[in-house]
Amino acid sequence: MVNQGFDLQEFAKAARDKSPTGRSAMFAQLARLFWRRGSLMRPKEKAMLAEILRLLRPKTRAETRLELAYEIAGSTLAEPELLRIFAEDTLEVASPVLFAGNRLTLEDLVAIVAEKGAGHGAVIARRKWPEMATPNVALIDALAALEDPEILRGLLADQALPFSIPALAHAAECARTDIELQELLAARRELAESLAEEMMEWADPRVRETLNARFLFDAQVASAKSPLYGQKVPPPEAVLPVTPGVDATPALEPIELAPATLIQCLRDGQLALFQAQLAQLAGLRIGLVRKLMGENGGDSLALIARAIDLRRDEFAQIHLLARKLKTKASGIGAADLGQALDFFDRTDAGQARQILARWRHDSAKEALAESEDLAPTIATTPPDDS
Numbered sequence: 600m601v602n603q604g605f606d607l608q609e610f611a612k613a614a615r616d617k618s619p620t621g622r623s624a625m626f627a628q629l630a631r632l633f634w635r636r637g638s639l640m641r642p643k644e645k646a647m648l649a650e651i652l653r654l655l656r657p658k659t660r661a662e663t664r665l666e667l668a669y670e671i672a673g674s675t676l677a678e679p680e681l682l683r684i685f686a687e688d689t690l691e692v693a694s695p696v697l698f699a700g701n702r703l704t705l706e707d708l709v710a711i712v713a714e715k716g717a718g719h720g721a722v723i724a725r726r727k728w729p730e731m732a733t734p735n736v737a738l739i740d741a742l743a744a745l746e747d748p749e750i751l752r753g754l755l756a757d758q759a760l761p762f763s764i765p766a767l768a769h770a771a772e773c774a775r776t777d778i779e780l781q782e783l784l785a786a787r788r789e790l791a792e793s794l795a796e797e798m799m800e801w802a803d804p805r806v807r808e809t810l811n812a813r814f815l816f817d818a819q820v821a822s823a824k825s826p827l828y829g830q831k832v833p834p835p836e837a838v839l840p841v842t843p844g845v846d847a848t849p850a851l852e853p854i855e856l857a858p859a860t861l862i863q864c865l866r867d868g869q870l871a872l873f874q875a876q877l878a879q880l881a882g883l884r885i886g887l888v889r890k891l892m893g894e895n896g897g898d899s900l901a902l903i904a905r906a907i908d909l910r911r912d913e914f915a916q917i918h919l920l921a922r923k924l925k926t927k928a929s930g931i932g933a934a935d936l937g938q939a940l941d942f943f944d945r946t947d948a949g950q951a952r953q954i955l956a957r958w959r960h961d962s963a964k965e966a967l968a969e970s971e972d973l974a975p976t977i978a979t980t981p982p983d984d985s
Contacts, residue, residue, distance in 0.1 A: 609624075609628065610625065610628050610629075613625040613628060619658065619659070619660055620660075622655055622658040622659055623658075623659045623660045623663040625655060626652065626655040626656065626658075626659040626663065626664070626667075627659075627663055627667060629648060629651060629652055629655070630652060630667050630671075630681065630684070631667075631670075632648075633645075633648050633649075633652070633678065633680075633681045634670075634671050634674065634676060634677050634678075634681060635676070637676070637677070637678035637680070637681055638676065638678065640678075645678060645680045646680070648680075649680045649681070649683070649684060652681075652684045653684060656684065656688065661689070661691070661692065664685065664688060664692045665691060665692050665695075667685070668685045668688070668692050668693070668694075668695045668696050669695050671685065671696070671701075672685075672695035672696045672698070672699040672701065673699040673700065673701060674701065675701070675702065677701060677702060678702065679702050679703055679704055679707060682696055682701055682702060682703050682707075683703070683707055683711075686703060686707065686708075686711050686719075687711060687714070687715070690715075690718045690719060690722070693711075693715075693719055693722070694722050697711070697719060697722040697723050697726060698722050698725065698726055698727060699726075699727060700726075700727045700728060700729040701729070702729075705734070705735050705737065705738050706737075708723050708726075708738055708741075709737050709738050709741045711723070712738070712741040712742060712745070713741055716745065717745045717747045717750065720741075720742050720745050720747065720750055721747065721749060721750055723738075723742065724742055724750045724753050724754060725753065733759070733760075734760055734761075735761065736761045736762075736763050736766075739754060739760055739761060739762060739763070739766050740763055740765060740766050742754060743762070743765075743766035743767075743769040743770055744765075744766075744769055746769050746772060746773045747773075748773055748777050748780060751769075751770050751773055751774075751780060751783075752779060752780060752783060755770060755780070755783035755784060755786075755787060756783055758786075758787070758788070761789075762787060762789045763789075764789075764791055764794070767784065767787065767789060767790060767791070767794060768794065770784050771784060771794055771797070771798060774798075774802075775801055778803045778805075778806070781798070781802050781803055781806040782803075782805075782806055782809075784798070785798070785802075785806050785809045785810055785813075786809075792814050792956065792957070792960065793953060793956070795810045795813070795814050795816075796814070796816065796956075798810060799811070799816060814960065815960065815963050856876060856879060856880055858909055858910070858913045860876060861873055861876055861877060861880075861913075861917060862913065862916050862917060862920065864876065865916075865917060865920035865921055865924060866920060868924060870921070870924045870925070873921070874888050874889055874892070877903065880907050881903050881906065881907055881955060881959075882955070882959045883903075883955075883958060883959055883962055884962045887958065887962050888903075891903070891958075892921065892925070893925070897918050897922070897935075897938075897939040897942070898939075898942050900914075900917070900918060900921065900939075901914060901918070901939055901942045901943040901946060902946055902951045902954060902955070903951075903955065904917065904943065905943060905946045905947075905948050905951035906948065906951040906952045906954070906955040908948070911940065911943060911944070914939075914940075914943050915936065915939075915940060918936065918939045918940075919936060922935070
C-alpha cells in the first residue's frame with residue numbers, strides 16, 4: 600500500500616490504544632490517507648482499506664467522523680469507496696457527503712436510499728449535483744418508493760427529473776390526502792391516462808377539473824370496463840328505417856344491449872343495427888366501429904370483444920356472421936376463423952380495455968375537433984329569407 604505522507608509511528612501508537620480516543624485517531628489517519636492517496640491505490644487496496652474503516656467506524660467518536668465528513672464532502676479527490684464509508688453513517692455524519700457535489704455514483708446513492716431510508720433519501724433529493732450529472736430513473740424510483748410527501752413534492756416540482764410509471768404510482772398513492780401533491784402529479788407530462796383516470800375517483804375537484812381538461816374524460820362515453828348489458832337505449836338515428844313518401848317513421852322498440860341481441864342483429868341481416876349496439880357497448884363512435892370492422896382481418900373486432908367481456912363462442916358467432924354480411928359470401932374458411940380465435944385467445948382483457956380507452960379518447964378528440972371546425976361555418980351561413 601502507498602504510504603507517502605503517512606506517519607507510521609503515530610499510526611502504531613494509535614493502534615496500541617484501544618480506547619475511543621485511540622480508535623478515533625486511527626480512523627482519522629486511515630481516512631485522510633485514503634483521501635489524499637486513494638487515486639494511487641489499486642482496487643484491492645481500496646477495498647481492503649474501506650473494510651478496515653467500516654470495522655473502526657462504530658468504535659470512532661461521532662465528532663471525529665463528522666469533522667472528517669465535512670473535510671471530504673466536496674472534494675473531487677475523494678474516491679467513491681471512501682465517500683461511501685461516510686454516506687452510510689448516521690444521518691448527521693452522512694448529510695454533508697450526501698448533499699455536496701462529489702464522486703458518489705448514482706448506483707451508490709440508490710443503494711444508500713434502499714438501505715438507510717427516508718432520512719438519507721431526503722438529503723439526496725436536495726443534493727447539489729456535479730456538472731453534467733443528474734438523477735436517473737433508478738434513483739428517482741428509489742426515492743419515490745419511500746412514499747415520503749416532502750421528498751415527492753420536491754421531485755415532482757422539477758419537470759426535468761425523469762419519472763417512470765412506477766414512480767408516479769407511488770406518488771399517486773401518497774397524494775390521496777395531499778392536494779399539493781395531486782396538483783404536482785397532474786402537471787407531470789409523463790402522467791399516463793390510466794393513472795389519471797384513477798385519480799378522477801378521489802382527487803380534489805380542482806385537480807379533477809385539470810385532469811378532465813387534459814384527458815377529455817367528460818367527452819368520453821361510459822367506460823367499456825363495465826358493459827351496459829341488460830340496459831335499454833333508444834335506437835340510433837343512423838339505423839332508423841326511412842320510408843319514401845311517408846312523413847312519420849314508426850317508433851322502434853328500445854334496444855336491449857346484450858351479446859344475444861348483437862348476434863340476433865347479424866342473423867337478421869341488420870349490420871348497421873349491430874354496429875350501433877357495439878358502438879354503444881364499447882363507448883365508440885359508430886363511424887369508428889365501421890372503420891375498425893373493415894380492418895386487420897377481424898383483429899379489431901376481437902379486441903373490442905375482449906374489452907367488453909364477450910365469451911369465445913359469442914365472438915366466434917359474431918365474427919362468422921359479420922364476415923358473411925360484409926362479404927356477401929355463404930361462409931368463411933376454417934383458417935380465417937382460426938386466426939381470429941387465436942388472436943382473441945392471445946389478447947389480454949386488461950390490455951384490450953386500455954387500447955379501447957385510447958380509441959375512445961382519440962374518438963372524443965376527433966368529435967371535438969369536428970364540432971370546432973363546424974362552428975365557424977354555421978356562424979357565417981347567411982339566414983334563409985324565404
